[in-house]
Amino acid sequence: MSSGEPGRPGHAKKVVITGISGRLGRIVARRLHHELGWKIVGLDRRPMPGRPKDIELHEVDLRSKKARDVIRDADALLHLGVMHDPRAHAQQLYAWNITGTTKLLEYCQAHAVAKVVLLSSANVYGPRPDNPQFLTEDAPLLAAQRFPAMRDLVEVDHLVSTFLWRARETETVVLRPVHIVGPVHNAPSNYLRIARPPMLLGFDPMVQLVHVHDVAEAIVQALAPGRRGIYNIVGPGEVPLSAIFRELHREPRMIPHPIASGLLKLAFTLGLSSFPGDELDFIRYVCMVDGRRAAADLGFRPRFGLRETIRAVDEAA
């Protein structure tokens, strides 16, 4: 069975989606399936509640033989499956994320899959006091230096970026969206949903948010034939963290950094919080990106306005 020309009329494209059971995975799967009529095959270790009958799901590990089998005749691989669970054992996460991604890319190369799209994150650049206000795609990925929990994310991004240059038959796209909000569960949106969120006294960095449906749109654009490269995906603008909380009618607690970092490390150790202490730098320093390349090459424009995107934090997930 051949992989077929992508976009060939009469041929329903088949896309393999890793991490399909997450909220973003389900949103993208629904779009690709209902609007574009693609055949969807999901790979996830978790079950997918409310799965339409015509979406195939394999509850397997990325390293399994089953994963290899489903990729054989796929037109595209959409990799959303970077796990960022600070509670899981580091070795286990490494096996899932790094070994899993390496295997997936091997399969894609062996079967000449036409398209690979990775959903990475703008957090791979890392928040730093000497960051330029807007980082471009060629900035070094320094997040792993200070945040061990992000090492996997950075390494997966590196793996796929290298694959982009190595496997010339495959069109590879790496998307690095800013903090995704909307009906999703991830560290930034969970933080923004805290009733009285902690902020660092004397720090109020500019931040960028993007609506999950805009990210889904970017993914669809990245899946179109002819697109390859690394793209930052930004939302409709940038505001200080405090302005987001004002818009959401939340009253932040201002905590001096040394106390906050101590408390957070303690709370994490006791299992009261899921934020490891180091990640406080994300609400301390700027880590914003320049989205002009995605606008020029992919034609990506966020459809949700700034106020709408901020308010989407409170959309039921």
Added chain:
Amino acid sequence: MRILDRLKQFRGAVPSDDIASRTRALVVRDNEFGFDPFGMSRKHLGTAMTVARFMYRHYFRAEAFGIENLPSKGRVLIVANHSGQLPFDALVIGSACFLEPPQPRLVRAMVEFFVPTIPFASYLFARWGQITGTPENCRRLLAADEAVLVFPEGARGISKPFSKRYQLAEFGTGFMRLALEARAPILPVAVIGAEEQAPAINLSSVAKLLGMPALPIVPYPPFVAPVPLPVKYRLHFGEPMLFTGDPDDDDDVLAEKVRTVRHRIQGMIHQGLAGRKHVFW
């Protein structure tokens, strides 16, 4: 009564000092929340300008000569001499460009990398339009037709001892690359007065021991972290200089252009010093 009338008249002579109307007249790319991409906000700037105007008009009694050389719009790289231990020279230049010309301009100074690590300064500097000193930030602002202020002497200039006053330290070449790349005119500015605001000797060996960039000691209490003396500031804005050439040229090709700017500023400093009657008035 007559005195009050005369005072009113005097106030009437500078109606343009009204901060609210000047803040409104600023060209800022702000969004619906009132922030520009670099975190600047008119609201915060207006508040800060109330203090800055007091310092500018009454404490330093600053005079700005040649302010008409400041383009009312379009990109410009303002290059000035740096002195006085504390960066009040940036405050005075910023205030002059905001208060003096018919069309106020927001001046964005490039600040040191440690500023974003200091609580409150970290975001307040951004709200007032100041930016972290990376070449990328400067490039982006010039491309957006903004006015950027650089001190090519850097820390060498601001922390120089009293004995070296009004002698320019070495200039870096980075600013020239950025100006060539953006085809931005360079506006030379000579700051007279700042050198005497904190006449200091620099205990460089102690500073090194403490891991600080400089440790200026002044001969009056509290000896360190000096409050500036109420010197009179005189700013001389020169005519804009437009350079052409390849921004990727070798350092010595650029150094020639940099020298031209340095000589111009040094000349303006000499002229300014010759024309000044007294340090304090």
